[in-house]
């Protein structure tokens with residue numbers, strides 16, 4: 001394919017050289033003439049493992065050349081990769097100035113080419129954004145710029161895709177040829193095909209997703225990577241203060257691929273609770289503080305959990321309804337344990353705010369019947385004990401708005417569709433995708 005790469009920084013330079021080495025015909029563009037000259041001399045404008053040899057080779061064979069002229073590059077290609085920088089503004093917001101400028105330039109060239117009527121052989125241009133940008137940037141900011149200039153529709157008259165880059169500086173050439181995944185966010189299948197064809201033959205799973213999802217994936221990745229490093233360093237610092245070898249701890253931690261290095265606990269849902277996580281986080285943070293070790297990440301896990309619980313309270317408040325139902329009370333399915341249950345906290349908050357509440361949890365009702373949890377409920381939560389309903393229907397008949405905090409099949413099968421009480425889904429119900437379009441459904445975990 002004929003490919004133009006706009007921006008010859010780390011991402012653009014590596015993409016241009018690697019695509020050229022895969023057999024594509026690549027023209028790189030940068031506003032910085034020094035970078036253009038370096039590439040045309042067969043030298044890399046960035047310091048990276050293997051990039052020097054690769055650029056020398058592809059420039060020598062003619063597969064890669066560079067120019068300062070966006071028009072020349074876009075005119076001579078069917079796919080345009082946008083790799084300009086998106087740095088932080090002083091207030092932390094994302095700077096989209098370079099993206100907007102380069103998108104205007106591409107738009108003008110495409111408009112000119114349309115005006116010329118093409119040479120009859122022109123393939124539809126696909127504009128592929130590789131720069132990291134917040135969800136909504138492509139569709140709400142950049143596509144309107146292109147459509148305004150071109151006078152056509154994205155996904156019809158020209159292709160648009162978001163194809164985030166997952167390379168790491170230092171090993172970027174290796175990462176390009178062995179990517180952890182390829183993510184293609186597009187409006188239309190033809191654009192997706194054009195992007196997929198660029199990387200044909202590379203390993204790793206290819207994910208075709210909506211444009212904003214592709215934008216968000218890059219943030220999910222980088223936020224998690226930062227969080228992992230911060231977590232490891234904080235834990236290491238606490239271990240050191242307590243005289244424990246943190247690497248030995250992490251060796252065993254990492255060996256657990258059931259609960260630790262696994263998908264466990266990584267799906268948005270409701271707040272956590274129970275008799276262990278809150279207690280153990282509290283005492284770990286306390287031990288760190290006693291040892292004068294600052295652990296801001298660990299210290300903010302419980303506040304983050306409370307903020308999430310508060311979102312559910314706010315969803316109820318926004319409905320303006322007063323009669324509330326709650327399905328689920330124990331801290332997780334399959335148990336009657338109410339200690340530090342986030343649903344108990346939610347119920348207590350709503351009760352404290354004067355909501356007229358009815359609660360049903362089959363496990364809690366049963367254990368109360370058997371006397372197992374009776375004492376705990378009746379001495380610690382007497383105000384909630386009075387609110388417990390024995391049946392699902394009793395709650396549904398009472399409530400104007402129902403919070404669903406359980407996936408108990410008896411509850412799921414009784415929940416109405418688009419009629420009856422409003423539903424606030426705290427657990428992403430199995431049929432949430434369908435319910436999402438029904439009136440009166442709201443999800444906490446979208």
Ligand SMILES: NC(=O)c1ccc[n+]([C@@H]2O[C@H](COP(=O)([O-])OP(=O)(O)OC[C@H]3O[C@@H](n4cnc5c(N)ncnc54)[C@H](O)[C@@H]3O)[C@@H](O)[C@H]2O)c1
Nearest residue numbers: 007008009010011030031084085086098102131132165169
């Ligand atoms: N560096 C990384 O490891 C990495 C990894 C993944 C994603 N990203 C993302 O990719 C994007 C690019 O990152 P980078 O590190 O390559 O940035 P960079 O600052 O190294 O390079 C950007 C290049 O774009 C050029 N440029 C700016 N405006 C231009 C225009 N109108 N026309 C042509 N060239 C123009 C600049 O001169 C510069 O050379 C960013 O959004 C970044 O967040 C970076």
